[in-house]
Amino acid sequence: xxxxxxxxxxxxxxxxxxxxxxxxxxxxxxxxxxxxxxxxxxxxxxxxxxxxxxxxxxxxxxxxxxxxxxxxxxxxxxxxxxxxxxxxxxxxxxxxxxxxxxxxxxxxxxxxxxxxxxxxxxxxxxxxxxxxxxxxxxxxxxxxxxxxxxxxxxxxxxxxxxxxxxxxxxxxxxxxxxxxxxxxxxxxxxxxxxxxxxxxxxxxxxxxxxxxxxxxxxxxxxxxxxxxxxxxxxxxxxxxxxxxxxxxxxxxxxxxxxxxxxxxxxxxxxxxxxxxxxxxxxxxxxxxxxxxxxxxxxxxxxxxxxxxxxxxxxxxxxxxxxxxxxxxxxxxxxxxxxxxxxxxxxxxxxxxxxxxxxxxxxxxxxxxxxxxxxxxxxxxxxxxxxxxxxxxxxxxxxxxxxxxxxxxxxxxxxxxxxxxxxxxxxxxxxxxxxxxxxxxxxxxxxxxxxxxxxxxxxxxxxxxxxxxxxxxxxxxxxxxxxxxxxxxxxxxxxxxxxxxxxxxxxxxxxxxxxxxxxxxxxxxxxxxxxxxxxxxxxxxxxxxxxxxxxxxxxxxxxxxxxxxxxxxxxxxxxxxxxxxxxxxxxxxxxxxxxxxxxxxxxxxxxxxxxxxxxxxxxxxxxxxxxxxxxxxxxxxxxxxx
Numbered sequence: 001x002x003x004x005x006x007x008x009x010x011x012x013x014x015x016x017x018x019x020x021x022x023x024x025x026x027x028x029x030x031x032x033x034x035x036x037x038x039x040x041x042x043x044x045x046x047x048x049x050x051x052x053x054x055x056x057x058x059x060x061x062x063x064x065x066x067x068x069x070x071x072x073x074x075x076x077x078x079x080x081x082x083x084x085x086x087x088x089x090x091x092x093x094x095x096x097x098x099x100x101x102x103x104x105x106x107x108x109x110x111x112x113x114x115x116x117x118x119x120x121x122x123x124x125x126x127x128x129x130x131x132x133x134x135x136x137x138x139x140x141x142x143x144x145x146x147x148x149x150x151x152x153x154x155x156x157x158x159x160x161x162x163x164x165x166x167x168x169x170x171x172x173x174x175x176x177x178x179x180x181x182x183x184x185x186x187x188x189x190x191x192x193x194x195x196x197x198x199x200x201x202x203x204x205x206x207x208x209x210x211x212x213x214x215x216x217x218x219x220x221x222x223x224x225x226x227x228x229x230x231x232x233x234x235x236x237x238x239x240x241x242x243x244x245x246x247x248x249x250x251x252x253x254x255x256x257x258x259x260x261x262x263x264x265x266x267x268x269x270x271x272x273x274x275x276x277x278x279x280x281x282x283x284x285x286x287x288x289x290x291x292x293x294x295x296x297x298x299x300x301x302x303x304x305x306x307x308x309x310x311x312x313x314x315x316x317x318x319x320x321x322x323x324x325x326x327x328x329x330x331x332x333x334x335x336x337x338x339x340x341x342x343x344x345x346x347x348x349x350x351x352x353x354x355x356x357x358x359x360x361x362x363x364x365x366x367x368x369x370x371x372x373x374x375x376x377x378x379x380x381x382x383x384x385x386x387x388x389x390x391x392x393x394x395x396x397x398x399x400x401x402x403x404x405x406x407x408x409x410x411x412x413x414x415x416x417x418x419x420x421x422x423x424x425x426x427x428x429x430x431x432x433x434x435x436x437x438x439x440x441x442x443x444x445x446x447x448x449x450x451x452x453x454x455x456x457x458x459x460x461x462x463x464x465x466x467x468x469x470x471x472x473x474x475x476x477x478x479x480x481x482x483x484x485x486x487x488x489x490x491x492x493x494x495x496x497x498x499x500x501x502x503x504x505x506x507x508x509x510x511x512x513x514x515x516x517x518x519x520x521x522x523x524x525x526x527x528x529x530x531x532x533x534x535x536x537x538x539x540x541x542x543x544x545x546x547x548x549x550x551x552x553x554x555x556x557x558x559x560x561x562x563x564x565x566x567x568x569x570x571x572x573x574x575x576x577x578x579x580x581x582x583x584x585x586x587x588x589x590x591x592x593x594x595x596x597x598x599x600x601x602x603x604x605x606x607x608x609x610x611x612x613x614x615x616x617x618x619x620x621x622x623x624x625x626x627x628x629x630x631x632x633x634x635x636x637x638x639x640x641x
Contacts, residue, residue, distance in 0.1 A: 054204075057613045058211055062279060064181060072110040076184050082113045083190050085183055086166030086239065090156035091174045092121040096131065098175035098284060103135065103142075105177040111184035115166060116142045119159035122150040154248035154256045161239075161247050168199075170236045171257060175284045177206065178234070182280035186236050189276055197268040198261065199236040201280035202603065211282060215496055216601035216611075220273040222265065223552060224503035226309050226322065228330045228496075229258040233281035237264055252308055254301030259308035266315050277602050277619065302329060309333065318451065328497045332556070335447035342450070344373040344442055344514070345422030349414035350432040351380040354387040356562065361400065363436040370442040373428075375400040378418040380409055412526035412536045415510070419520055427520055429537075431511040433562040437462070441557040445514045448502065448552050455549030456515045456541050458508025459557035460499075466490045469561045471498075472505030472553035473538055475590070475597035476606045480583040481507065481538050484553075486609040495611035502555045506545060506599045510537030511561055515544065523547060534582040542590050 064072075076082065087106050091099065106116050116139075118132060129146065136144045143163045147156060161169065168190065172178060182201070189199055204214040217230060224230050235257060245263050252259040265273060302324060309322035309331060319336035346364070350357045361375065377400045382388055394400040403421055405414060419427045426449060428442070438444070445457045461470040471484040471494065485499045493500045510526070523543040526536040541551050587594055595618070596602060602618040604611050 053613060054212060054214060055210070057615065061616055069110060069180070072181050072184050075188065076111045079187060079191055081191070082111070082187055083168055084166035085111075085114045085186060085236070086164035086169045087114055087116045087172050087178075087183075088157055088160040088164065088169050089116060089118045089172045089174055090121060090153050090160060091118055091123065091128070091132075092150070092153075092156065093123045093125060094128065094174040096125075096127060099128075099131075102172060102174055102176055105180070106172070107139065108180045109178065109183045110181050111187050113187070114141060114183055115164070117160040117163040118142065118144045119156045119163075120144070120146045121152065121156035121159075122147050152250075152253050154250050154253055157256070158247035161242065164239055167239055168236050169239050169242060170234060172234075173283075175286070176233065177282040177284070179280050179282070182234060185276050185278060185280055186234075189274055193272075193274050195272050196274045197238045197241050197272040198231070198264050199274045199276065200231040200261075201234040201276040202278055202601070203233040203281040203283055204279050205285050206282040207285040212285075214279060214603075216277065216279075216603040217275060218504070218600060219275045219598035220265075220270055221504040221599070222270070223333075223550070224498075224501060225262065225265070226312070226331060226333045227501040227503065229255070229261065229305075231261040232257065233283055235261060241267060252304045255304035255308050258305055259311075262308055262312040263315075266312065279603075306331065320447075325500070328493060328500075330497055330501065332502060335451060337443060337447050337450070341370070341372045341443075341446070342426055343424035344370075344426045344428050344446060345419075345424030345517070346373055346375045346428045346430050347378065347415055347418030347422065348375065348430050348432050349378045349380060349411060349418065350382070351409070352382045352384045352387045353432065354384065354390045357387070357432045358390060360430070360432050360434050361394070363434075365399070367436040367439050368442055369439040370446070373442060374423060376418045376421055377402045378414045379404050380414055381406045410528055410532040411510075412528040412532055416525040416528060419517060419525060422517055425517060426514060427517045429510050429513045431561065434461070434512060435560040435562075437560055438556065438558040441559060442514075444556040445554045448554055449514050449516065453548070453550055454552060455519060455544035455547070456508055456513050456551040458505065458514075458551070458553050459512045459559055460553070460555060461509070461511060461559050461561035461563075462490070464560055464562060468499065469563055470509050470511065472503075472599075473507035473509060473541070474600050474609070475506050475538075476594045476600070477609060478607065480535070480586060480594065482609050483509070484609060485611070488610075498611075500555050502552060504550050504599050505553045506551060506593060506597050507538040507541035508551055508553055510540070511563075512557075512559055513537060513541075519544060519547070519549070530585045531582050534579050535586045536582075539586055539589065542593060 089102070103116065103118075106114065118135075120128065120132060123129070132144045132146075136142045145159055145163060147159055151159075157171070168186070170183070170186065185201070186199055190196060193199075200217070202214065202216050204211050206212070215232075218224065221230060237260070241264055242260070245260070245267070248256045248260055306322045306324065313320050313322075313333065320333045322331045322333055324330075325332055348357070348360065357377075364373075364375070377391060377394065379391055379402055382391065391402045395402040401421065403417060405417060407413070415429050426446065428445075441459060445459060448454055449457045458470070458472060460468065463469045466489060468485050468488040468490075469483065470486070471488070473481050474484050475481050484505065485494045488494055488499060523540065526540050531539050545551060603614055605614045606618065
């Protein structure tokens with residue numbers, strides 16, 4: 001053990017040196033064994049370095065000086081119909097220092113048209129009662145009620161809701177903090193989206209004076225919402241809607257806000273749920289908080305969350321059930337397939353390279369649990385005798401139908417040809433350099449594709465060396481598009497575990513893409529004219545999305561991808577020229593989405609696939625990118641770094 005600790009010390013010194021970190025690793029994780037100490041130590045290092053990077057980002061882009069504060073005040077005064085926002089705060093035996101800070105974060109709001117509704121849930125601390133009574137007398141915008149019996153957080157929040165006079169309510173925990181521009185951002189969003197019924201923001205955590213662990217969220221994603229509480233903080237709701245639903249439900253304590261958001265979403269529909277891509281809420285970390293990485297701090301929350309998801313599925317008549325992912329205390333939904341499964345037509349374009357094609361087809365035959373599929377091989381002018389013989393045998397013995405195409409290589413045309421010949425209700429585009437890994441890959445992808453409103457479904461693709469090749473396509477990366485979490489080693493979970501969760505992506509790769517045949521044909525298939533080789537899959541997914549469908553990445557479908565093994569990389573000469581031209585075509589068609597991918601976040605980098613911070617952020621309003629050299633700003637930055 002001592003040799004391992006010494007090795008850790010050397011490694012951390014080499015990587016920048018963090019005083020005392022090795023001692024913390026040894027004392028905190030010694031019972032986990034050698035591997036546990038090492039992995040946990042690496043995570044601590046990443047967290048610490050990430051915290052330093054985030055502190056620098058905050059200082060440069062997320063700190064308000066006097067000039068920005070004045071600008072916000074001007075914008076608040078310019079609102080023609082500023083809505084009253086009721087901040088609901090249930091209170092029970094709080095730490096007084098933290099409660100005062102929470103209240104002060106509301107009082108410090110740049111936007112002044114708010115009220116704070118505090119419901120004390122029968123606390124016994126006389127100091128608390130005195131503070132709340134005095135607070136209500138000093139500030140007429142503060143309303144306080146004292147419950148005579150302890151009803152827990154749902155009942156207490158509903159007591160605060162009864163006092164609310166605002167058109168919208170915002171939920172604030174007794175020990176958390178709002179940023180001073182939180183409510184002006186909400187008010188402006190309400191003005192911009194008058195039909196909005198639920199609004200949410202990005203968030204981070206605060207521990208020992210440090211802001212850390214930011215969650216820069218995607219726009220509304222009902223599939224990700226069934227994995228974890230995407231709304232969480234800051235959550236803002238139409239007051240009349242919440243009252244119609246009966247407020248927060250007793251019996252869902254620990255996941256009461258998750259349950260509320262799901263019930264609101266069921267009433268609203270996707271278009272009335274709006275995301276503000278800015279950190280407006282600081283979630284305090286302490287040993288009793290659900291903000292702790294270990295949800296075991298409140299184990300009852302998991303059961304409440306599972307029931308909330310299951311009831312959400314029932315309300316929407318979706319056949320499926322939520323299952324806990326123990327590794328990181330999130331959920332996945334197992335969607336049921338019909339008893340009579342629809343036929344899936346697997347379309348594989350190929351040219352020579354029998355070894356690749358045979359490896360692909362044999363992995364499908366030997367490793368796929370679902371049997372209701374057919375294989376269509378579109379041969380693009382193979383010349384090698386062993387390949388031609390192999391294709392003939394496949395055709396003769398009924399293992400695949402082989403279609404011949406002797407033209408120049410045009411990936412779009414080849415797949416369109418295969419889809420036209422498909423007998424299945426669903427078509428699955430598959431590269432010839434793919435090998436099946438997870439037996440239930442087709443069933444898992446199909447269980448998503450049959451859901452109402454779902455368009456394209458993609459899979460997780462891995463390089464042979466065990467690193468991730470594709471976890472969905474993020475628009476705008478590198479200027480055009482790139483793959484989410486590319487290069488991530490196995491065993492890692494990705495940004496906020498997204499690499500292991502089924503969720504919405506704007507696009508997925510055509511190397512493994514499942515879609516309803518009728519929808520494929522409705523949008524015209526892949527572009528055979530302008531996008532013959534590159535970006536045709538992204539363009540296709542965006543055409544599907546434009547029809548109102550969601551494209552998903554299926555985290556339970558894993559395959560091996562020998563990327564570009566059959567035709568090489570587009571790196572030089574005419575190939576590079578063609579690749580750049582096709583990229584220009586894609587940008588001309590979809591520039592708005594390439595500049596702001598709704599499945600990503602403008603605070604995250606567009607120059608790498610690792611969900612790092614953007615320097616600077618790519619926000620809609622330039623004025624929210626702050627620069628300040630004031631002494632006050634420096635003091636705030638020093639406190640938070």
